[in-house]
Amino acid sequence: MISYQVKKGDTLAKVAYNNKVRITDLLFFNRDILSEMDYISPGTYLQIPEPGPVSHIMEKSACFYEYGFRELEKDREVLAESFVSEQIGTSRLGKPIWLFKAGQGKKKLFFSGTWHGNEWLNTWLLMEFLKVLQKKLNNKEKWYGIDIDGLLDQTTIYIVPLVNPDGAELVQEGLNGQHQYYNEIYKINQGFNVFHHWSANALGVDLNHQWPAGWKEEAASSPNCPFPRHYGGEAPLTEPEARAVYELTMKEEFSCVLAFHSQGEEIYWGYREMEPSISSKLAERLAGASSFKAVRTADSKAGYKDWFIKEFKRPGFTIETGVGQNPLPLESSVRIWITTIPLILESLTFPDFS
Template sequence: MGGSFMKNKEEYGPDQVVNDIRKLTREYPFLSTGSIGRSALGKPIPYLKIGEGPFRWHFNGACHANEWITSLLLMNFAEDYARACANRVSFWGKSAQELFARSSLWIVPMVNPDGVELVQRGMSAIHPFYENLLKWNRGSNRFHRWKANARGVDLNDQFPAHWEEERARRSIHEPGPRDYGGERPLSEPEAIALSDFTEQTDFHAVIALHSQGEEIYWNYRNNEPPESRDWSERLAASAGYRAVYLEGSDAGYKDWFIANYRRPGFTVEVGWGHNPLPMDGFEEMYDDVARLLAEALDCSPS
């Protein structure tokens, strides 16, 4: 398997996400789409929904700007899943029709479109935050190390799950490429949108794709339910990743979800190398990640 969105792509940005979602919903009318909100610069943050079952899954990617390859992984997964449902064929060893009937999946492929655009294109003097971004990026117009949004806030340090402890641990008190959690939890429109969307949709389980390391983090301060460990081991076995018990990390989306809902939440660190991960390893990475995501859907109760 392997969706067509991976072909001839050197990078994958906000415009491609919007265009490809439009193509998918035209090709597969049983898909639906919308927006969870807008970024700091007003870009839409679209979602794609597939499935009609009672168990509500959520996958998201590109919370960190230079991890945009996770958006392409999710979009290819969505295309392969939709095609398998339409053709009533096997999907990574599972029945696509059965998964569709058991679970509903909302995918937000690119949480941080402004940051992704900075990483891929840099900026010109007409950028609304030009002077500040230049200062925060140590005078450089090269943003390949940039993880934050357009206001220099790390969106995965933005959630109200021991946010103060994470801020003290990071000891970063001004905007920059990474690890600045903002002046308060949920100060950024992207984080607010994801939090509100999660609360409104009442997901039963979530996966946040990041890169890199080929690891799965599944716990948070003993708030996770008993099935989280078992599910993480299933996901790890499907992809050849490691399920890792993580301590000393707070304020992430997965942390907040587990603490708030006491339901399974996972951070999956895809691939191996330095961010942004190179495209020459994409097909192998996609093979691992697609198997993992299909296995996650198969964890949905019958």
Template sequence: MLKIFNLLFIIWIFFFPLKGHACIVDTEKIYTYDALTEDLMELSKMYPDLITYQTLTTTPFGRNVWAIKVGNGETTILINGAHHAREWLTSALLMKMIETYADAYQNGHTVEDLHPSILDKVSIWFVPMVNPDGVTLQQTGLNAYPIGFHPFLIEMNEGSWNFERWKANLFGMDLNRQYPANWSHLKGVNRKPSYQFYKGTQPLEADEARALVDFTYQIKPEIAVSYHSSGNMIFWGYHQWGLTHTTKFTRDYYAIAEKVSELTKYPIDEPESYQQGGGYTDWFIEEFSKPAFTVEIGQLIEDRSLPLEEFLDIWVKNKKMGLFLAERALKRKNEK
């Protein structure tokens, strides 16, 4: 009798998961574009009143750059990940945030000390995988693409058939060197398409970067964040330290950057007198004069993706980020 009861209980849990139990996003295996797309469709069905999505652009190889909104507020923030192909663990992190916040909102839970009711006033827009083609190449290699394209990819990869170190999009452009801020004067960049560091022939040449810029103009977020890996570091500000916006910048520094550092335990890399530029957050700060920062997750490693074993520690440090920034964004908006 007990065995029958246990079997029935297992069947019930399988078909009718317990409320409050988030179980869609699997962070224990390589997180692919296909997994992200499947998870997005499932989550949007599970939380139709909270999660909506749209396509920012579709790559020539048929992959969508998804933008996912969590919340129904007019005030917005924007968080993106995986500009660089080998940094796909940021995509898993952002999708886990989406699932966790939606689950907490629907079931009246808090995420530690933060209540998801803020999502009634602030919408969090996520672009979890800016570079889906590059991610797919890095994870699966040449077989994901037409054979006629292989010689070009191998050439950009310096003759190697191992794409574990790949950062660029599929046309060899480093997407986080594609934004207009100081683009003409970037240093340390490649002069031709490559697995990393090629800035292109002009800003926003890459469809992925241009689509993200157009979308940013559309939603006008109060705060923007780019997740990268690795180094356990926060890069804050761009050409602002000591300039005419000192009072405003200092306020944002202590109200947001310093608090994010306390939240994540990541140190802040303070702006230098000269900064490289070319990145999404550099452009956002320059264009909108609003707070933006880059978060480098995970222990510093070179030329490869972070190991999956690091995810739990990364999640513990970052899981409140979206809700915290939503609260700060609403405060900033109200202060205006």
């Protein structure tokens, strides 16, 4: 048994993984101070048991602990030899919002993830996609029979894997007294210190309800003040995270966009019949690759995909990668990987609509 002092950014899953023990064992040996719902505070001392079997750690293509801005920074260094990364903006708390680019072709595809703080598994998914893509390119290997190297001669992939770093951090690590918006967030969350339900940014604005496409209608049926979810702000595009994606999209004029969320294994492809007629066929191709269900529209407006369709009249898709209550459990990562990677690769074969 060893004693471990918790560092900023630690979670139960990260401590368990790094010490090659199970979360259940960590909870058992620290049962006097921890429960499964607890966040662990920096400075706390935990008792770490002797390492157990590590077979669960060696499983392929699975996420074993929370993935946020700290993990992204480490992986950005790993990916630097193959892909360009560029900061396109900052969050409310000043965290960088990173863009990754792969390929050099004329056709531009845009993938984005973790618009909602409790959907951070999609950041892991997109970063893992880039890491495997790097290996495939280095080894000149096909992926699901697709010549990736050849495709990227005609295509440039743009990826913003973590649109909402502040919200993801709050979900994963909780709220401490040093937080810049401690009082505001504490009030929004009605005094509770559990944030698994939180999808907004650091000021209680839902970044996927920030877009000038039916914003007034959506606002009329949503919270009218900062809230953990669905509050669209005082006006469209008030939040720096949304502005960063807006400015990138206006600059690059993407051929097609895929915004990744994690609720329902569905593919939303329409917006008020403004989408091109081919969108339904493309959605069926994505559905066939992933086993997801293609659905024309969700019962909401003011989303990024809605605005993109309205603004450019090009195909846009909201991809819901998971099933269950957010944040999805870590074991969902295997299913998300297996079902979503073929969908992503299928989208690379779409025509150029620019």
